[in-house]
Amino acid sequence: MEGITKSSPNLLLDAPPELLSSILLLANDRDVNATLTVSQVSQQLRHTVIHLPLLWTTIDINFPMERNAIYMERSADVLALDIHTSLLPWPMTVEEGVDRIQQFQSLVEPEAHRIRDLHMNFVDWRWLHAAMPILASIGNRKLRLLDIGLLNDYDKIQVPRWSCGIAVSCQPQTLRLRGAPAWDAEDGFWEKVENLYVDSQFSQSASSDPIAAQIERLGLMQGVVRSIEFSDLHFSGLAGVVGNLLVLTALTHLKLCRVNGLGLNALWRQILTPQLESLTMVYNAEPWDETSNHECIGDASFILGIVQANPQLSSLDLTNFQLEPTQWHQILGDSGNLSRLRIAGSSLEYNSLAPLTERHWDIATTDPINVRYYCPLLTHLALENDVSLQSNVVWDIVSSRNGAEHPGRTKLRSVIIRGVDVDNVRDGDVRKICDAVGHFVLETYDVYQSGSEEAIDDDDSEYFSELEVSGDEWYKHVD
Structure with a gap:
């Protein structure tokens, strides 16, 4: 042990700089409250x-200015500064916040040419306004990430529609917009964006104008x-503001979070x-809201429309969609290229x-040549947050797909089941699924105990159990 202890630092310090930087990234002197720092x-x-x-490329307005100056000096040869101007809302007046932003x-x-990532999220629009010159100082240089927005509740606080008066001309590769702030940007700014994230959670009262824009x-x-x-x-009224058809020829990943059916x-x-x-x-909608469930059932048409319009889809992830069995059948029947399927919080029927x-057969015949399977390329299946799901249903899927060899259909390699009632899980089904797939994750939830007031107060009680199987290894996290 003594020999290993003495030689370990040498093995670490002899690592390539990129690897060593990754190892020490979370353990350097950035954490001012740490009992012991690496140095x-x-x-x-x-x-x-x-x-x-x-290790010294993250410059944060919430750090002491002297510390930021040291970081910038130590990273002087790196063209990859990560600038965080998102001022934490500790007790301070608006004027004090503006003064600190101006110091920052x-x-x-002076080092704007080295900025590659810029975060500008504030709880007060005046702070965001004060920080805009930092963005303007970048000029037309490229950014890996621009994260900008107002993290405030527009429905409770009156925020004026302001413009910073600065024509932003930088070229971000990844753009995150939160709270739909109003600002000016040249057309060339948008033409370089490869990854776009828009979150209007804090500005729903001004939904139509930002969406149209x-x-x-x-x-x-x-x-x-x-x-x-x-x-x-919220896409309500979208049909009235959109004119020309857009062909997103490079788009490969689309994620719509916390949306409703209106306007989709x-x-x-x-x-x-x-x-x-x-x-x-x-x-x-929340999956346990009966009114929302009823409304959501009527919104299956746009999901089916998206799937039918994109037969090349290889990954489909749906959460909180309460659909009829026939609607699920339609969606799965038109997803011929799916290799990954995740359904969560959807209260699936048996x-x-x-x-x-x-x-099923493509034509009215029993000729095996014409047989066609649903999702024939499916290799990864995840079913989550459905307390009514039965383990025998999952085993039926696995056994039918991983049993005998079927021409034109792949076997399931990974199965994930999370948030199911422990009473709906049979040991025999679990063992058979473990033997049939290469990777299996099971997380059960004891509905009876979780509803017991005594159990909730008992610090020693466990309501979740998790089992993960990968290859020949078994991991039981909670007995």
């Missing part, structure tokens, strides 16, 4: 840490943008996604997933 372990480690520029601006602006911006990005995530956008049909009639590979949708165990 205090030994002189050799202190010398190594100080002379690894990649004076420190950062965003669709217009998509027109500028349609040949470049590869990944889009819209969150908390209109959205899908306005865009084409010929290269879309991955679709994730999270319905806004026969909702029956197509995954069945086969």
